[in-house]
Amino acid sequence: MRLRTPWRGGMLAVLMAAVAVVAVGPVPGTAWASAAPRAALIPAVDREIHFTADGVTAYGTLHIPAHRAGHKLAAALLLPGSGPTDRNGDEPPGLTPHTLALTAGILGGDGVMSLRFDKYGTGRTGLGGRDSAPDMAAYTRQAVTAYNSLRAQPEADPHALLVVGHSEGGLQALLVDRAVQQKPAGLALIAPQSMRLLDLVRLQLADTLNRAVAAGHLTARQAWWNNRGVARAIADFRARRPVDTSALMPSLAALLKGMFGPVNADFVRSDDALFPPTVARGVAPGTRTLVTCGTEDTNVPCRTMPALLSGLDAARTTGPGLRILPGLDHLLHPAGTPVNDSVIAPAAQQALHDFVRPWQHTAQD
Incomplete structure (x- = not known):
C-alpha cells in the first residue's frame, strides 16, 4: 500500500501445434516396436485478452509459459496495489517498478500461466465512463470477471486456480475468494493490506x-499536533462530519483532501469498511496461502500482520503461511533500491516458488 490516494483523479489467438508421432519400423528378427508419441512443445507467449464487467471492457495480458500441447497449467490471477496501478504494477510515467510483470515471469518459470489486467482508471481500460473512483465492490466484480475469464482459457487447469495480490491487491484477493463459486486452490498475499484502510x-x-522528528525536520510537538489532527480528520470523515485539515502540514492536508474529496470518497469509505482479518476468516478451508512482509516495508509493516494471520489460521488454511523478507521494502526491493528498478529480490522470488511448488512443472514434463 503506497502512501497515496487509492486513486489519483481516480488473451485472442490460440496457438495450436500438431502432435508429433514417431513410428518405428520393423527390425529384422524382432517384433514391431513403437515409441510412445510425445506432444509437441509450445513456446511461451503473451497474448492480449479482454473481458467485460458492469458494461466496461477491461484489457489485460495472458502469459502462457512453454508447455506440452494438451497439458493443463495452473493459472494465477495477478492483482495490483492501490492507486492507478496498471497490469504491470506501474503508475506511469513516474512509477514503473514492473512488479506484476516481473511476478508473471517468475510464475511462468515454474510453469504457471497468469493473467494481469488494467483495472479501472488505468492503462487501456480507463475510467469506463466514470468521473470518480468506483467503490471496492465494483473493483471486486471486475476482478471476479477476470478470474472467470482466466478459468475459461483452454490452457488453464480449472482445479489449479490461484490469486496473487500485491498490497491492496492482497485484500482484493480475499474478496475474490469470497465471491467466486469455484474457490482458488491458493492465495498469495504479497505485502497485503492488513488493516482498515484509514487505520493503515x-x-x-x-x-x-516520527522519522521526521528523528531526522530533525520536525519537533516532537509538531509531530504530536499533526498526528492529533490526522486522527480527528479520519474520525470526522468516518462520521460523515465536515473535515477540517487547515491546521495540518500542507503535505498532510493535501493527501487527506484528495482521499476525502468527491472523486475518491466513495472508494475510501468502501475500502475502509473492510477489516481484512475478518475477510480472511471466510477463506475456504485447505486453501494454500502465502503472506509476505518485508522488514523494511514502511507502507505495510510486519507488525500489522498478526491479526490477518490469525484470521487465515481460523479459516484452517494451509501452505507456506508467513514469510518474513529481511531487508525488503514494499516493492520487494532491497531497501534503498531506486523505486523504478525492475527487480524482485531473491527472497521474494523464493517465497513465490515455494507457494506454487504443488503446481510446478517444466516444459519437458
Missing part, C-alpha cells in the same frame, strides 16, 4: 512524522 493510513503518517 494513520499508522503510515505517524511513522513518517
Whole structure:
C-alpha cells in the first residue's frame, strides 16, 4: 500500500501445434516396436485478452509459459496495489517498478500461466465512463470477471486456480475468494493490506512524522499536533462530519483532501469498511496461502500482520503461511533500491516458488 490516494483523479489467438508421432519400423528378427508419441512443445507467449464487467471492457495480458500441447497449467490471477496501478504494477510515467510483470515471469518459470489486467482508471481500460473512483465492490466484480475469464482459457487447469495480490491487491484477493463459486486452490498475499484502510493510513503518517522528528525536520510537538489532527480528520470523515485539515502540514492536508474529496470518497469509505482479518476468516478451508512482509516495508509493516494471520489460521488454511523478507521494502526491493528498478529480490522470488511448488512443472514434463 503506497502512501497515496487509492486513486489519483481516480488473451485472442490460440496457438495450436500438431502432435508429433514417431513410428518405428520393423527390425529384422524382432517384433514391431513403437515409441510412445510425445506432444509437441509450445513456446511461451503473451497474448492480449479482454473481458467485460458492469458494461466496461477491461484489457489485460495472458502469459502462457512453454508447455506440452494438451497439458493443463495452473493459472494465477495477478492483482495490483492501490492507486492507478496498471497490469504491470506501474503508475506511469513516474512509477514503473514492473512488479506484476516481473511476478508473471517468475510464475511462468515454474510453469504457471497468469493473467494481469488494467483495472479501472488505468492503462487501456480507463475510467469506463466514470468521473470518480468506483467503490471496492465494483473493483471486486471486475476482478471476479477476470478470474472467470482466466478459468475459461483452454490452457488453464480449472482445479489449479490461484490469486496473487500485491498490497491492496492482497485484500482484493480475499474478496475474490469470497465471491467466486469455484474457490482458488491458493492465495498469495504479497505485502497485503492488513488493516482498515484509514487505520493503515494513520499508522503510515505517524511513522513518517516520527522519522521526521528523528531526522530533525520536525519537533516532537509538531509531530504530536499533526498526528492529533490526522486522527480527528479520519474520525470526522468516518462520521460523515465536515473535515477540517487547515491546521495540518500542507503535505498532510493535501493527501487527506484528495482521499476525502468527491472523486475518491466513495472508494475510501468502501475500502475502509473492510477489516481484512475478518475477510480472511471466510477463506475456504485447505486453501494454500502465502503472506509476505518485508522488514523494511514502511507502507505495510510486519507488525500489522498478526491479526490477518490469525484470521487465515481460523479459516484452517494451509501452505507456506508467513514469510518474513529481511531487508525488503514494499516493492520487494532491497531497501534503498531506486523505486523504478525492475527487480524482485531473491527472497521474494523464493517465497513465490515455494507457494506454487504443488503446481510446478517444466516444459519437458
